[in-house]
Amino acid sequence: MLCALLVAGACTGGGDGDGDGDRDKGSRSTAQPEKLRKAWETSIAPSDDAGGTVWTGHGVLVRQDGGQLRAYDARSGEKRWTLKAPEGTSGVCGMSEKPNGAGLGGLFFTERKRGGQDRCSYAGAVDLADGKVRWAKRVGPRKGSGAPDISIGDEALTVTLECYGVKQFRARDGKSLGTRLKSDKACAHDVDHNGRHLAVREAPVGKAKERVPGWIPAAEGPPAHFALYEGADPEPVWRTKVDRVGDHLFRIVSDDPLVLSVSEEGHNLLRTYGPDGEPVRTIGKELGGPSSAPAGDGWSGPYVRGNTLVKSYDRDPALYAYDLRTGKVRWKKHKDGARVLGVHRGRLLALRQTKSPKGMPVPVLVTFGMRDGAERTVGRITETGVHTRLWVAWDDDRIYLHRAGRAGKASIVAYPLPRSGGEKRRYAAEPVPWDGATPLRKRGWREGDLRPDEVATACEAVSPTARKALRVYRKGMPPPEDCSWEERYAPSHAERRLDVTVTAHQPGGDGEPAVSVARKAFRSAGEEKNGDGGDGGDDGAFAGAHRLKGLGDEAKSLAHGSVRDSASGARILVRHRNVTVRVTARTEALEDGLRGEVPPRHRVEAAARVAAADVLKRLGADVPGSARRLADPAGGGTSEAEPVCARLRSEAARLAPGAEALDTTPKGGADGRVTGCVWESGDDLSPSLSVRVKAVPDSPLTGESAAELAGDAVTPEDGAEMRGLGDEARIERDSFTFRRTGNMNRRHTLTVREGNLVVTVEHQRWHHPPKSRLDTDVRRVARRVLSAYE
Numbered sequence: 001m002l003c004a005l006l007v008a009g010a011c012t013g014g015g016d017g018d019g020d021g022d023r024d025k026g027s028r029s030t031a032q033p034e035k036l037r038k039a040w041e042t043s044i045a046p047s048d049d050a051g052g053t054v055w056t057g058h059g060v061l062v063r064q065d066g067g068q069l070r071a072y073d074a075r076s077g078e079k080r081w082t083l084k085a086p087e088g089t090s091g092v093c094g095m096s097e098k099p100n101g102a103g104l105g106g107l108f109f110t111e112r113k114r115g116g117q118d119r120c121s122y123a124g125a126v127d128l129a130d131g132k133v134r135w136a137k138r139v140g141p142r143k144g145s146g147a148p149d150i151s152i153g154d155e156a157l158t159v160t161l162e163c164y165g166v167k168q169f170r171a172r173d174g175k176s177l178g179t180r181l182k183s184d185k186a187c188a189h190d191v192d193h194n195g196r197h198l199a200v201r202e203a204p205v206g207k208a209k210e211r212v213p214g215w216i217p218a219a220e221g222p223p224a225h226f227a228l229y230e231g232a233d234p235e236p237v238w239r240t241k242v243d244r245v246g247d248h249l250f251r252i253v254s255d256d257p258l259v260l261s262v263s264e265e266g267h268n269l270l271r272t273y274g275p276d277g278e279p280v281r282t283i284g285k286e287l288g289g290p291s292s293a294p295a296g297d298g299w300s301g302p303y304v305r306g307n308t309l310v311k312s313y314d315r316d317p318a319l320y321a322y323d324l325r326t327g328k329v330r331w332k333k334h335k336d337g338a339r340v341l342g343v344h345r346g347r348l349l350a351l352r353q354t355k356s357p358k359g360m361p362v363p364v365l366v367t368f369g370m371r372d373g374a375e376r377t378v379g380r381i382t383e384t385g386v387h388t389r390l391w392v393a394w395d396d397d398r399i400y401l402h403r404a405g406r407a408g409k410a411s412i413v414a415y416p417l418p419r420s421g422g423e424k425r426r427y428a429a430e431p432v433p434w435d436g437a438t439p440l441r442k443r444g445w446r447e448g449d450l451r452p453d454e455v456a457t458a459c460e461a462v463s464p465t466a467r468k469a470l471r472v473y474r475k476g477m478p479p480p481e482d483c484s485w486e487e488r489y490a491p492s493h494a495e496r497r498l499d500v501t502v503t504a505h506q507p508g509g510d511g512e513p514a515v516s517v518a519r520k521a522f523r524s525a526g527e528e529k530n531g532d533g534g535d536g537g538d539d540g541a542f543a544g545a546h547r548l549k550g551l552g553d554e555a556k557s558l559a560h561g562s563v564r565d566s567a568s569g570a571r572i573l574v575r576h577r578n579v580t581v582r583v584t585a586r587t588e589a590l591e592d593g594l595r596g597e598v599p600p601r602h603r604v605e606a607a608a609r610v611a612a613a614d615v616l617k618r619l620g621a622d623v624p625g626s627a628r629r630l631a632d633p634a635g636g637g638t639s640e641a642e643p644v645c646a647r648l649r650s651e652a653a654r655l656a657p658g659a660e661a662l663d664t665t666p667k668g669g670a671d672g673r674v675t676g677c678v679w680e681s682g683d684d685l686s687p688s689l690s691v692r693v694k695a696v697p698d699s700p701l702t703g704e705s706a707a708e709l710a711g712d713a714v715t716p717e718d719g720a721e722m723r724g725l726g727d728e729a730r731i732e733r734d735s736f737t738f739r740r741t742g743n744m745n746r747r748h749t750l751t752v753r754e755g756n757l758v759v760t761v762e763h764q765r766w767h768h769p770p771k772s773r774l775d776t777d778v779r780r781v782a783r784r785v786l787s788a789y790e
Contacts, residue, residue: 032356033364033427036379036415039398040077044070046410053095054393054400058103058128061393061400061412067091067110071131074395077414081131086124088112093120094142096152100195103128104171106152108142108159123150123159125171135174139167143191153195155232164189166198168232177232186216188224190249198229199260201242201249219245219492226277228258238277246489254304257324259283261302265489267477270302270309272324281327284311284320288482299339305346305370312340313481317453319348321373331373334453337431338366341392346370347421349394351381354429361432365399367421376422381415444507449514449578450619452504458581459483459500461618462611469607469630470585471496471599471668493590494597498607500615501582514578522554522575542573546702550627551609552576552616557701561601563713563751563758564692565589565666565674568601570608570701576621583612592690592762593678596664600674600694603666605701606630633671635698636706636756642788644691645677651781652679655763656689664692673697685743687765693785696756706756713758718751722775725782726754733771744768750778752786759785 045065055062060071060080069083069092085091086109094108109122124136140161142149149160156168156177165183169176181189181200186208190201201224208220226249227239248263258273268287271279284302301311307324312335319340321330338350348368356362365378381401391402394417403411433439440452460479467473472485480486486497505518526542545556552574561568569586585608587598599607613627633639645661652661656679664676673695680688696710719732729752737744747764748771761778 031427032362032380032429033377033423034379035382036365039075039414039416041403041411041413042072042077042079043409043411044402046404046408053097054391055095055099055105055128056393056395056400057099060128061395061414062105062128063393063412064092064095067093069095069107069126069131071128072412074398074414077412083126083131083133085109086122086133086136088138089122089136090118094150096150096157097194099128100152100154100171102154102171104134104152106150106157107133107136108150109136111138123157123169124174125152125157134172137169137174139169140165151193151195153231158193158195158198160191160193163187164191164200166191166193166200168198170232178234180229180234186218186221188218188221188244192249192252194252194255196230196255197252197258199249199252200227200229201225201247202227203244226262228273228277238275240277243489245492253302254309254324257307259302259304259309259324261287266486267474269478270311272327282476282478283309283322283324283327285313285478286480288314288480288484299341301340303340303343303348303370305343308370310340310348310368310370315459315482316456318456319368319373321370330371333368333373333375337433338368339434340368342394343370344394344417345396345419345421347376349399351392353432353434354427355432356429362429364427364429365422369421374424375426376420376424377427378418378422379415438506441506444511444514446513446515449507450504452506455502455504455579455619458502458615458618461614462498462500463614463628465628465630466607466610466614467498468668469599469603469610470498470587471597472498491594491597494588494594495590496587496598497585498611499582499584500611502615502619503580503582505578505580518575518578518580519554522556522573522580525556525573541571545571545573546704548572548574548609548701550624551612552581552621555612557605557608559601559605559699559701561604563694563696564760565595565598565600565694568598568604570601570605572608572612572701574612574616576616576619579619581612581615581619583608583615585611592688593662593664593680595676595678595692596662596667599666599668602633602673602697602700603630603669603671605699606633609700631700633673633697633700636696636710638695638755638757638789639697640672641675641693641695641757642785643675643677644693644785647788648677648689648691648781648784651784652677652689655777655781656680656687659686659688671697685766687763689781690760690762691781691785692760694758696758710753710756710758714751714753719749722750722779725750725779726752726757726759726786728753729782731775731778733774735771746771746774748774748778750782752782754786754789757786757789761785 059074061074062071071080073080089109090112091110092107093110096106099105104125108120110118111121119141121141122136123139125134139159143160151158152171157171158168163183166181167179184204186205188203192199203224205216206222208216224242224244225239226242227236229236246265250261253259253261270283272281274280303310309322312319319333319335323330338352340348340350350366351363353361354364363381367376393400398414399417401413403413464473472487483500488495505514507514508517545558548555548557555574557572559570567588572583574581585604589595589598613623617623645663659679659681662678676692678690696706698706714728718730722729722731732749735746745766746769749762752759759782761781763778
């Protein structure tokens with residue numbers, strides 16, 4: 001059974017009041033669950049690592065202690081055996097997650113080398129009945145991080161080696177079954193295996209060359225595939241094509257039905273798969289990131305039994321149970337601080353830390369029904385000692401705890417687990433937060449205040465209107481658990497992101513109302529350069545913010561962006577009663593040709609404002625309907641940017657011969673205010689031309705007028721003044737010489753403003769072009785663009 005690690009606060013420091021006088025059986029407010037009566041306790045050698053993998057089953061408990069492996073009788077706690085390392089090795093350096101049905105466990109051993117560095121490069125199988133190594137052989141250095149590198153099933157022992165090569169050996173005798181996936185110099189494969197299945201993402205580099213020593217772009221190489229193998233079969237059950245960039249495999253969550261933790265174009269999801277390898281449905285919310293996608297935080301799951309999957313999420317106090325056949329929520333239940341350990345006899349096994357009558361935190365073992373969420377209480381765990389640290393393992397009959405005592409002593413304690421899952425009675429003991437988390441205040445709340453649990457999922461209220469405006473909307477995509485909507489691979493290097501954080505402020509310890517606490521947090525945001533903005537955000541995030549009317553009780557905002565829309569951003573902080581809502585929207589196009597893939601600044605601002613209004617509506621604030629619609633841009637004498645690709649056809653043919661025109665007018669809508677075109681070819685030494693035109697509108701957030709924003713687009717930082725163009729114009733001249741060939745490149749960027757219309761022209765050439773020639777060329781292109789507005 002896989003073990004979990006409980007850190008700091010899982011044990012009491014001095015008892016929980018266990019005597020008969022501490023228990024008032026007639027009072028529900030002071031009643032406590034029965035204390036778990038230990039089946040046995042046995043001393044073990046102290047270890048710096050109280051966690052790690054533990055095996056249970058087949059009548060033993062097996063744990064690793066440094067390079068040693070020791071087994072204890074599950075019924076009595078007596079030591080059964082200590083593993084003797086095979087010849088040529090110095091001890092255990094890795095364990096399979098669990099043994100197979102025949103009682104064989106998979107192990108990695110450290111190879112002993114004379115005068116050299118020891119390596120974890122031997123693999124083998126140990127018999128849990130007697131601790132004897134059935135077989136061991138040198139297989140090559142293991143990968144050493146991430147998902148388990150070794151697993152054992154009834155047919156095969158599977159190992160993941162350096163750069164994600166995968167080999168298999170017959171479980172009973174170590175006979176080689178072949179290489180399932182060859183190591184690749186780019187180390188771009190993904191691998192996971194659990195004894196029954198081997199899942200891989202094959203992404204061989206093929207003949208792709210290194211751009212710089214040690215680096216090959218992830219997008220280069222043959223097509224990538226997902227493949228699934230079963231047991232020792234050398235042929236995959238299925239193999240499907242996937243993208244080289246953005247698609248990844250993290251973990252096998254369940255075998256039957258098959259559930260995989262994957263990334264699809266950068267979106268981390270739990271998905272069920274059919275017999276042909278095609279995804280059937282997405283289960284639950286989008287997961288927060290690569291670090292949480294494979295296994296969550298150790299408490300959040302997912303946990304699977306039959307057709308039920310249970311998961312919890314960041315920011316959300318509930319457990320969710322999903323029907324894997326339909327993807328629908330089977331039940332949802334408040335955890336009340338419970339941390340799920342795993343599945344025991346078809347029920348979730350969990351720990352909840354509660355306050356004893358003497359005020360001490362006491363862990364209570366509970367279970368939840370997988371199908372219905374019904375809670376039962378097993379009993380209290382009463383551990384004493386200075387080092388409050390536990391590992392937890394269990395089998396069908398017992399739960400095993402690591403007990404850290406005084407003076408460096410340690411032991412294993414076993415408690416029986418009831419087959420019923422515990423008593424049905426619920427106890428009213430007050431939950432105590434884990435790991436020093438801020439407890440919910442009992443007093444000081446006033447009418448209209450919102451508690452933290454009430455706002456936990458309010459950020460999910462962001463509408464398709466806001467997400468479409470920022471181009472982070474995908475039909476059918478579930479809400480992200482961290483309320484961060486992001487697109488990084490559609491396409492690559494055109495990034496869009498929307499983050500929403502909702503904070504319910506509690507009453508102050510001195511009786512200060514929660515609304516007053518929230519008001520102070522709002523007003524201090526951005527005032528301190530080295531603070532957290534008073535609201536848990538970025539340093540100085542709202543320094544110099546503008547007052548924003550029409551949202552909540554008070555609101556402020558900031559916005560930034562270049563006239564060429566290579567990067568834009570907007571921030572909003574709004575307070576509704578005792579709740580603050582922080583919205584951050586940002587976009588970035590890392591290449592000229594991708595500027596059509598990101599919305600312009602005024603759309604970014606408008607999307608952020610709609611997102612804030614959506615969340616406020618969910619919180620119960622009075623929000624007019626107009627606030628949840630994208631406002632039409634206003635302001636400025638010019639309200640529409642004329643297309644330039646066709647207009648500049650002859651100029652582009654002369655300045656960038658052979659290059660095709662790429663329209664960079666923003667997709668998804670720019671209200672006719674922005675357009676652009678890029679001409680460049682695949683030849684690195686070919687000239688290029690890029691033009692961007694923007695009829696700048698008033699800011700939807702900051703109150704700045706179109707004239708002010710357009711004026712800010714042309715500054716001394718944009719180069720030398722160029723007269724005779726529009727109201728003002730500046731030109732920036734860059735050049736460099738390639739040392740190996742002596743070839744010179746010049747790049748001239750001209751920015752022109754006429755009223756609220758801003759035109760940017762960039763032209764670059766190789767082969768020692770005269771500076772005056774490029775000046776003349778960009779001036780001529782700018783005049784041609786401006787002539788459309790005469």
